[in-house]
Amino acid sequence: MWSVAAGDLIEIEQLRFSRGSHRVLDGIDLRVPRGAVAAILGASGGGKTTLLNLIAGTLRPDAGRVRVQGQEPSKLDRAGLFALRRSMGMLFQHSALFTDLSVFENVAFPLRRHFRLPESLLRKLVLMKLEAVGLRGAAELGPGELSGGMGRRVALARAVVMDPILILYDEPFTGLDPISVGIIATLIRRLNDALGATSIVVSHDIDETFAIADLGFILGGGKIIAHGTPAELRASDSPLAQQFLSGRPDGPVPFHYPSNQSFLEVMGLGKLGGVRP
Numbered sequence: 001m002w003s004v005a006a007g008d009l010i011e012i013e014q015l016r017f018s019r020g021s022h023r024v025l026d027g028i029d030l031r032v033p034r035g036a037v038a039a040i041l042g043a044s045g046g047g048k049t050t051l052l053n054l055i056a057g058t059l060r061p062d063a064g065r066v067r068v069q070g071q072e073p074s075k076l077d078r079a080g081l082f083a084l085r086r087s088m089g090m091l092f093q094h095s096a097l098f099t100d101l102s103v104f105e106n107v108a109f110p111l112r113r114h115f116r117l118p119e120s121l122l123r124k125l126v127l128m129k130l131e132a133v134g135l136r137g138a139a140e141l142g143p144g145e146l147s148g149g150m151g152r153r154v155a156l157a158r159a160v161v162m163d164p165i166l167i168l169y170d171e172p173f174t175g176l177d178p179i180s181v182g183i184i185a186t187l188i189r190r191l192n193d194a195l196g197a198t199s200i201v202v203s204h205d206i207d208e209t210f211a212i213a214d215l216g217f218i219l220g221g222g223k224i225i226a227h228g229t230p231a232e233l234r235a236s237d238s239p240l241a242q243q244f245l246s247g248r249p250d251g252p253v254p255f256h257y258p259s260n261q262s263f264l265e266v267m268g269l270g271k272l273g274g275v276r277p
């Protein structure tokens with residue numbers, strides 16, 4: 001669990017980012033305390049993955065500031081950014097396992113890439129992480145021999161093998177059965193606390209994410225439309241937050257894409273004028 005005294009690991013101020021003429025993020029202010037598991041929620045295309053990429057330093061802000069552990073990824077030189085990234089673990093939607101490497105070698109991969117460790121030490125570090133995700137016994141299997149849930153657990157072990165201070169998760173539950181979703185959610189919380197890390201989880205699975213999150217942010221229209229603890233968010237009086245959390249198809253975010261003709265007009269049943277659904 002996080003404590004207020006520990007300070008903020010992530011500090012984002014007035015962050016703006018566009019894709020062409022589309023303003024994806026339009027003045028985001030967000031802070032994540034050290035040790036917290038923070039959920040980022042919001043409709044598809046709302047900029048959640050973009051926000052993770054800005055935190056990881058793979059995208060640069062158009063305006064505003066992102067600080068991770070006091071450092072601005074976009075201001076670092078190559079070596080600085082490399083060092084900062086090394087302190088982050090990432091489990092992104094498509095972070096697949098290497099199919100021609102065993103489970104053990106998949107988890108060992110970041111360690112071999114970044115350090116020259118004696119084989120005996122490397123083996124201990126990898127087996128510790130595999131034990132933490134319950135798959136020490138699967139170390140010699142190939143990725144093709146794993147279920148989807150097991151594969152995700154191996155990817156999780158690989159994401160944390162270097163003891164990151166920050167772990168970024170993009171849709172970690174996608175495509176998993178309910179039992180595996182529960183296991184991954186529990187592991188996200190457990191690994192965060194065991195490593196003394198801070199985690200950011202982007203997800204559409206509200207209940208599972210709220211079950212492990214200390215705080216959440218709901219993105220909409222390029223802004224944070226609500227933030228707080230899961231209980232505070234559920235009680236939020238923001239209509240947008242309520243529409244999102246309850247999964248209502250219509251509300252402040254309309255079901256109908258705007259049209260300049262009413263449906264009745266199109267059907268030849270009268271002209272109502274104006275922009276109509």
Ligand SMILES: Nc1ncnc2c1ncn2[C@@H]1O[C@H](COP(=O)(O)OP(=O)(O)OP(=O)(O)O)[C@@H](O)[C@H]1O
Pocket residue numbers: 019022024042043044045046047048049050051
């Ligand atoms: N490489 C890219 N080039 C151009 N536009 C992009 C690119 N990546 C994302 N976008 C656009 O940026 C916007 C935000 O995308 P992003 O993937 O961050 O949303 P998201 O909230 O993560 O969506 P989802 O929940 O569907 O994953 C979308 O309009 C998307 O089409």
